[in-house]
Amino acid sequence: MSPHNPQTVVLVTGCSSGGIGHALAVAFADKNCHVIATARSLSSMSDLDHDHRFFLQELDVLSGESVFKVVMNCLEQFGHVDIVVNNAGVQCLGPLAELPLSAIQKTFDTNVFGSMRLIQAVVPHMAARKKGKIVNIGSVSALAPGPWSGAYSASKAAIHALTDTLRYELHPFGIDVICIVPGAVKSNIANSAMANYSQMPEWKLYKQYKEAIKNRANMSQGPRAASAEEFAKRTVEEVLKKNPPAWFSMGQYSTIMAILYHLPLFIKDYIIRKMMRV
Numbered sequence: 224m225s226p227h228n229p230q231t232v233v234l235v236t237g238c239s240s241g242g243i244g245h246a247l248a249v250a251f252a253d254k255n256c257h258v259i260a261t262a263r264s265l266s267s268m269s270d271l272d273h274d275h276r277f278f279l280q281e282l283d284v285l286s287g288e289s290v291f292k293v294v295m296n297c298l299e300q301f302g303h304v305d306i307v308v309n310n311a312g313v314q315c316l317g318p319l320a321e322l323p324l325s326a327i328q329k330t331f332d333t334n335v336f337g338s339m340r341l342i343q344a345v346v347p348h349m350a351a352r353k354k355g356k357i358v359n360i361g362s363v364s365a366l367a368p369g370p371w372s373g374a375y376s377a378s379k380a381a382i383h384a385l386t387d388t389l390r391y392e393l394h395p396f397g398i399d400v401i402c403i404v405p406g407a408v409k410s411n412i413a414n415s416a417m418a419n420y421s422q423m424p425e426w427k428l429y430k431q432y433k434e435a436i437k438n439r440a441n442m443s444q445g446p447r448a449a450s451a452e453e454f455a456k457r458t459v460e461e462v463l464k465k466n467p468p469a470w471f472s473m474g475q476y477s478t479i480m481a482i483l484y485h486l487p488l489f490i491k492d493y494i495i496r497k498m499m500r501v
């Protein structure tokens with residue numbers, strides 16, 4: 224591969240099959256991009272193997288060493304990275320008063336610091352070329368945080384805020400920063416949330432809410448959730464624009480959550496309490 228390949232080079236984190244990252248990787252490849260598809264384990268994206276459009280790399284966003292190594296491998300392979308998509312993320316279920324702090328920390332370490340690790344690793348290279356796009360995946364859950372997913376919503380609110388600041392700070396270096404805000408989109412998020420949930424201690428004050436807490440895992444995976452493919456196709460169209468938008472939201476609940484965000488708090492509280500029975 225020539226180090227001066229004219230094709231757009233895109234790095235996506237969390238590309239395990241069945242998730243949004245995988246669908247984004249395929250959608251970028253369908254638009255003629257070279258895609259560095261990354262996941263914690265190569266086996267989770269084995270269907271992309273042998274397709275010359277993908278350069279597969281193992282990347283754990285919790286490890287600075289792993290992030291650095293993958294960025295170096297990409298630069299060696301392609302000479303540059305045009306677009307980075309911080310997609311890797313984990314849900315975290317449980318009442319904030321009883322969630323082990325280690326679970327909250329891991330959520331932030333993955334969703335927030337994981338993104339920052341990769342951003343800090345690629346920005347010097349993008350800034351040197353005065354060109355690049357950083358795409359952070361937020362969530363509508365940060366627009367109207369409800370019960371049982373407080374750690375997750377807070378981590379996504381942090382991503383939204385960091386994205387806004389980065390947009391200003393990276394503007395002088397020609398780097399666009401885009402916040403992609405999914406509503407409910409079909410993926411593996413509920414399964415991985417339940418796998419993490421099974422490690423949680425027995426709730427003390429919240430015994431009676433046990434079922435409600437577990438049900439929160441599936442809230443984004445109902446029959447009206449957008450398909451990951453449809454979501455990815457629209458997202459990629461937006462990201463590849465010459466002047467990409469600062470914010471793009473799509474998927475079930477994206478409109479209602481945007482409305483809730485703008486409502487006075489007492490109305491928002493009333494609606495969320497009714498919906499979530501708290």
Ligand SMILES: NC(=O)c1ccc[n+]([C@@H]2O[C@H](COP(=O)([O-])OP(=O)(O)OC[C@H]3O[C@@H](n4cnc5c(N)ncnc54)[C@H](OP(=O)(O)O)[C@@H]3O)[C@@H](O)[C@H]2O)c1
Nearest residue numbers: 237239242243283284311312362405407408410411412443
């Ligand atoms: N689906 C929705 O309705 C929805 C709504 C709002 C926002 N989002 C956001 O969209 C993004 C993608 O989620 P998804 O719905 O596609 O869920 P998903 O199917 O569970 O995918 C999450 C991806 O992140 C990866 N990941 C987790 N920890 C990682 C780590 N330490 N290093 C690298 N990769 C890691 C997972 O890898 P493994 O397979 O190895 O676990 C998986 O590939 C997340 O940021 C999520 O918060 C999703």
